[in-house]
Amino acid sequence: MRLKLIVLMMALISSSFSSAEELIPMRGTYPPELPQATSEVYKRVDGADLSAWIYQPDREEFSGPRPAIVFFFGGGWKAGSPSQFQNQCRYLASRGMVAITADYRVLSRHEASPLDCVADAKSAIRWVRENAEKLNIDPDKIVAAGGSAGGHTACCTGVVPGMDETGEDLTISSVPNAMALFNPAVMVAPLESNELLTAEKLKSITDRIPGDPTLISPIHHVRKGLPSTIIFHGTEDDAVPFKTVQSFTERMIANGNRCELKAFKGEPHGFFNPRLRTAETQQRELKSYFKTIEQLDEFLVSLDYLEPLQQTVNGYKNTTLRGNFANSLHQFSHKKTGHVAFLGGSITEMNGYRPMVMELLTKQFPETKFTFTNAGISSTCSTTGAFRLKRDVLSQGPVDLLFVEYAVNDDQDAMHTKDECVRGVEGIIRQVRKHSPKSDIVMTYFVNPGMLEQLQSGKMPLPMAQHENVAKHYGVSTIQLAREVADQITEGDLTWKQFGGTHPAPHGNRIAADLIYYLLTNDWKHDVEPASHTVPEQLVDPFSYVNAGFVNFDQAVKRQGWDVSVPDWKSLSGSKRDRFTSIPMLHATEPGSSFELTFEGTTAIAYISAGPDAGVLEVSVDGGEPQKVNLYHRYSKGLHYPRSVELATELTPGKHTLKVTLSKESHAESKGTAARIMALGVN
Helix, strand or coil, X not given: CCCHHHHHHHHHHCCCCHHHHHCCCCCXXXXXXXXXXXXXXXXXXXXXXXXXXXXXXXXXXXXXXXXXXXXXXXXXXXXXXHHHHXXXXXXXXXXXXXXXXXXXXXXXXXXXCHHHHHHHHHXXXXXXXXXXXXXXXXXXXXXXXXXXXXXXXXXXXXXXXXXCCCCCCCCCCCCCCEEEEECCCCCCCCCCCCCCCCHHHHHHHHXXXXXXXXXXXXXXXXXXXCCEEEXXXXXXXXXXXXXXXXXXXXXXXXXXXXXXXXXXXXXXXXXXXXXCCCHHXXXXXXXXXXXXXXXXHHHHHHCCCXXXXXXXXXXXXXXXXXXXXXXXXXXXXXXXXXXXXXXXXXXXXXXXXXXXXXXXXXXXXXXCEEEEEEEECCXXXXXXXXXHHHHHCHHHCCCCEEEEECHHHHHXXXXXXXXXXXXXXXXXXXXXXXXXCXXXXXXXXXXXXXXXXXXXXXXXXXXXHHHHHHHHHHCCEEECXXXXXXXXXXXXXXXXXXXXXXXXXXXXXXXXXXXXXXXXXXXXXXXXXXXXXXXXXXXXXXXXXXXXXXXXXXXXXXXXXXXXXXXXXXXXXXXXCHHHCCCCEEEECCXXXXXXXXXXXXXXXXXXXXXXXXXXXXXXXXXXXXXXXXXXXXXXXXXXXXXXXXXXXXXXXCXXXXXXXXXXXXXCCCCCCEEEEEEEEEC
């Protein structure tokens, strides 16, 4: 079941629609016949029993409380049937959601008004949450969904205050946690500057609504703190003009809400319904249906409501597509320019997967003038990456496509904790998206022997797990090269020697480049309008390095015993890396040498070169008790090793002063008390 969507999408690409046989043509029959669902009455009102038809996922495959989605049918508040969304319900149940299609009162059957429709939708969400335990539902993961008038009622549950049915337990919220809206009517009353709907269209809507229509007009109630939302809408929709949802989306984003508008160029109202009436319309309907399902799945994955679908691309299954790469495609194919950056450690710096991807891109877009930035620095972790991002990548201009590689270095070099893994990678993604809102991002997880052993024993290495959590939160696509290598070795199709080890051989780098290339090119087959990526308001970790950067050494004041110059490397034992031997550093060797650093923020770091003589720093925050920071690394014995150390972190936001003193103590294996700081960074 987990590969069904991809199989269907690949069928679309090849114009083979045999998968349509699995769909039930959308019909408006009432009462609905939904044999694969169980029904329960969720509300009795005015002599009517309103039912919800429930599609449960396989309890053996999907354990524990499940996320839920509640669909409301369209029909202009006049008619319609809960059978409209049965295909979506069947699919989402196969993915692990409790999928529900709900009845509600309409004009033709109950002489109901749109106000009644909204009240019923709120009752349905409240009933689902109230009965969460019985239905095996997570009450904090409920999605309201619907099309047209049903999209309006679903939107009202999340946006419009009040309108709850009298007599219900209002201590149980009727507000969903997210919304999925198909050509929804988000504007049913005039705005101050009415340029979105014609007077005739407005009158046709408001005539159906008794009293003040602004009470149930979602666009009038947009404010901060509303549920995450995805909207599917045809640009040629005559029933609900596209510009109304454009304005709604803009207002949502302006208020700090997540709202994604998926525009379907040239499509009319109801484009997502697989009616399958004639052979002539079948192909177009199926393409739209499957595309909305694909995008809805990606949205739910980004909310952590569904597990990612593992795609099979050119024989590889270990890629996860989140969102799309429409922005980079538009930039490369239409504007004929592109800034592609690579950020990571030695695997990125070396001539491995990076030049292979560069070659593939230049062949894919032969008329495009590319600027490639190699921001790989050996041995550095995601913490260093977050602090040097502005200097090494963003200073080069807007980024169209960014490749990030830090799993191995966060594991074996930095030996990061869970929090440290999150803070570096989240800092990178959020800084990039703030600087270049349309930047597409791919994260690739390479592998070392220890990580390989964990994967083969069924465990997820810590950096991969935490990087993946951040990627889900921001809708960033990932390449699980580490798992691909583990799978191929287990299946006997690859050996660790053939792969090439931690720093892969050409064969191993080719696997990585191919995974990246086929992830990009398979998405580039879809014609999707470019749009800025949404950035969640909430951080995964409040101390992530989202405002990180290096500061000038001039901010290190009251210096005693510290010098800013190029160290005398010839006099020092241990290997040196050429890139560091010509840069001025803030350095000292005598215990008692000190300086002060005043800054605003929550974290201060030192990006250092830690050699065989690396010492210990004593750091006092705002006059407090000094804390010792050991600069020596297990790789320092024979190498002046680049690494970042935290001088102070998890500070209260605001102004702080650090006093940094070189200690007379040092690591047992160190041959001195030296500190060579290549950069100071603050967040």
